[in-house]
Amino acid sequence: MAPDPDAALMVAFQGGDEAAFRALFEKHGRATMAFCQRFVKDSARAEELAQDVFLKLHQSADRYQPSARFTTFLYRIATNHCLNEVRRGEYQARPEIDPNAEDGAPLDPDALAGPGATPEEIAHGNALSRDVQAMLARLPETQRAAFVLARFEGLAYEEIAQVLGTTVPSVKSLVHRATVSAARALESWSGKGAEA
């Protein structure tokens, strides 16, 4: 396995180097917030969850073993924290809607679609995002976690197994069942991507 520069930063932080911790937050904080948004969608709450994750990381740094990839350790904390949040039930199927928008579009559509997107692409992306979020909210929690880690974070099945504390065959089954559910829920979107 290639040396993990983040692991070196984490070890430096274990030794008391606060600048190393800040370097880790500046590298992974925004991605952690994006990950949390797959579970709550409310951006203010997602930011708060991402902050919680890094506070936990700060407090539990002594438990980190450099033999594990830093991102695996981080995803484990983040996944557990987000699933605890989902278990409260408060945020299920709660898309982030701008109350002032006439058509119920998500907040800041320009930021959602990225630079250079046409109005049609923005509308397509927003509508698909809402349907995906609703689909995610209906998945059982471990399927949801496995699906997000595989589809949006791009983790290999082996790493997902480490994050979720389960086996690779179990991850394979979780990802498959979630993907089939997603394929059925989003059937009307299949093939629309090229048309938009």
Place this chain on the structure above:
Amino acid sequence: MTRNEAHVADDLTALLDGALDPVRRAEVEGHLSACDACRAERDGIARALSAFAALPPPPPPPPGFEQRFYARLAREAPRRRSFLERLSAHPFRWLVPATGLAAALAVGIWVRQAGERADLEMARHLDLLENYVEVASLGVVETPEDLEVVAHLDELREGRP
């Protein structure tokens, strides 16, 4: 029906994710070449995966994301304190000199009474034992570095290097 002839729906997502081992991959692909139902299932999953590729990235955090976190960190996360700082902040820190004095007296009496060469040899290490008894009673020995500080507590108290 042999395994090769059985439907392979459960392996289709792993196939598309490139997560099957070569032997199983060859079996699944062999089955797909002869099974319309499994091919249709695979194509449906592949279309869904393409739809996900059209998803826009999540919106970036609002400006000031890092600053808000650092402010919260400063408020809520205790600074990682050294062993001596934790010791000096302990509510029962007065027990350190009291316990140390009691331990020193007990050790002194015990050494005097024993008077044997083997015990004298042990007494050479009693300062370490004494330091440990003092601080372990406070429950602040947590890491190997803490033990190192225990070993040199007398030097640290006296400001010796």
